[in-house]
Amino acid sequence: MPDKVNIAAALASFDETWSPRIAAEVDDFQVKLTKLEGDFVWHHHDDADELFWVLEGRLLMRFRDRDDVWLEPGELLVIPRGVEHQPSAPGPCSVALLERAGVVNTGSAGGERTTAPKPLDP
Amino acid sequence: MPDKVNIAAALASFDETWSPRIAAEVDDFQVKLTKLEGDFVWHHHDDADELFWVLEGRLLMRFRDRDDVWLEPGELLVIPRGVEHQPSAPGPCSVALLERAGVVNTGSAGGERTTAPKPLDP
Numbered sequence A, B: 001m002p003d004k005v006n007i008a009a010a011l012a013s014f015d016e017t018w019s020p021r022i023a024a025e026v027d028d029f030q031v032k033l034t035k036l037e038g039d040f041v042w043h044h045h046d047d048a049d050e051l052f053w054v055l056e057g058r059l060l061m062r063f064r065d066r067d068d069v070w071l072e073p074g075e076l077l078v079i080p081r082g083v084e085h086q087p088s089a090p091g092p093c094s095v096a097l098l099e100r101a102g103v104v105n106t107g108s109a110g111g112e113r114t115t116a117p118k119p120l121d122p
Helices: A007-012 B007-012
Strands: A021-026 A029-039 A050-056 A059-063 A069-071 A075-079 A085-100 B021-026 B029-039 B050-056 B059-063 B069-071 B075-079 B085-100
Touching (some): A007 A029, A050 A059, B007 B029
Antiparallel strands (some): A029 A085, A050 A075
């Protein structure tokens, strides 16, 4: 059985931004911890919903056809499949992502910021 | 698109223990918020993993064949399918549960504490 995960300790174990770490696997879903700062690429996911749960800092989720949404620590937002979005953090920000394993971070956009999630350091 | 959820406000919206509220749906998964106090029934889930993420208070997860695990706020634990467990909270405790929609709270045990998750109050 996997050990428990202390989220603060897990976040303290890496500094890299926009590079998700797999904190937990639940059936075919993953909880990934990610540090963000600045703008990510506009993208959507054709066949997967995506949940953002802000842990530290503030996250602005921009949309094409609806109002942007600010997320504070302790707030979560589901981005339904197909909805184009751009995560943006004005300062250091840590989030938990919940989504199906295999969902690619840049979704429809691809490009140089595409990266596979990494395991947490032991 | 669903609105963002403020977890503290969502937890403040109900007092009932052992009665999960659906905070978010992500594909066929759900994030459920639950308040716990005292012992739950021993049970397992035949075909579903279950993630406990402690938000407030302390949770003791008891197992038949391995050491019990204490979880503090900001700690999470995955209970793999088939593993018998008993959640127990010595005082008021709030957790986020992450599991596939349709997973029954009492799993293999059934009985009077079986309950369907409810929507969050608007």
